[in-house]
């Protein structure tokens with residue numbers, strides 16, 4: 361969705377660096393894992409922004425830093441006009457109501473010792489949102505129903521539910537405080553393909569009904585293509601391309617985006633056989649020591665192939681910034697060029 365409204369969430373120059381400690385008694389800091397390394401993004405009211413990228417590129421760290429679950433090293437996160445970076449737990453508490461997170465692993469993120477009722481009721485109790493026991497029961501019942509579970513089963517424990525049902529419990533808990541934004545960190549990646557669609561449909565339905573906005577983190581591009589209004593592509597701690605969904609899939613301009621898309625199988629076997637795959641060579645560089653200039657250059661098919669030495673020099677020395685490639689479309693490559701790969 362392209363919109364002229366103000367973003368509900370605006371992230372600028374976000375950094376999350378984890379110190380690397382040396383050996384020995386003093387445990388001196390000898391370096392830093394730059395998991396998020398200068399990240400900008402905007403989330404608009406009512407939209408789904410997909411955030412994609414390879415394992416280890418910093419997607420989850422971005423989600424946690426936005427919610428202040430792991431405080432940012434630097435940068436700014438403005439949510440509904442308020443700066444979140446630098447707030448302590450107590451200051452965050454009232455804001456927590458409006459921005460919630462759903463984690464990938466519904467096995468690890470739900471307390472196995474609590475029945476579902478307590479899991480869903482906990483945020484309501486902590487924030488004192490219900491006036492008595494009867495209202496609490498009614499609220500939990502309605503939340504559990506909202507996510508498509510049987511409200512008669514709230515005395516059961518997480519282990520008694522399937523993966524998909526557990527993820528629904530996680531969603532019910534996240535919805536308890538009536539948030540405006542959900543950060544969904546790979547909400548269906550741990551689920552069987554056969555039950556992913558049900559949870560995705562639920563999320564789409566909830567978004568419409570409750571007027572939510574989603575930052576939807578995933579590595580499965582077909583899921584992202586289905587659910588997102590816009591897509592942001594992340595590489596080694598930074599956003600390297602953002603565009604409205606169809607624009608990104610039809611006219612990717614960054615060589616990394618092009619390579620990611622070229623790995624999606626085409627439904628037509630004839631086209632599939634004749635299409636060219638762009639193979640990304642080599643491993644992801646260490647986020648403790650990202651390459652100079654363009655951080656993608658060590659794996660870039662353009663850098664390895666068609667560029668002249670003078671052009672390569674720029675990739676080696678000058679860090680590319682996100683620049684406009686069309687309406688709502690930006691990418692960070694000195695030699696960006698829209699190319700159809702799907």
Ligand SMILES: Nc1ncnc2c1ncn2[C@@H]1O[C@H](COP(=O)(O)OP(=O)(O)OP(=O)(O)O)[C@@H](O)[C@H]1O
Nearest residue numbers: 378393395414415416417418419420421422579647
């Ligand atoms: N608490 C931590 N301490 C040190 N390094 C960390 C910590 N958490 C994450 N990292 C490192 O930060 C980088 C980004 O990790 P992150 O989990 O954010 O990636 P991701 O994109 O979510 O990956 P995945 O797709 O596998 O979930 C990785 O190199 C990871 O090892």
Ligand SMILES: [Mg+2]
Nearest residue numbers: 419420421545
């Ligand atoms: Mg992750």
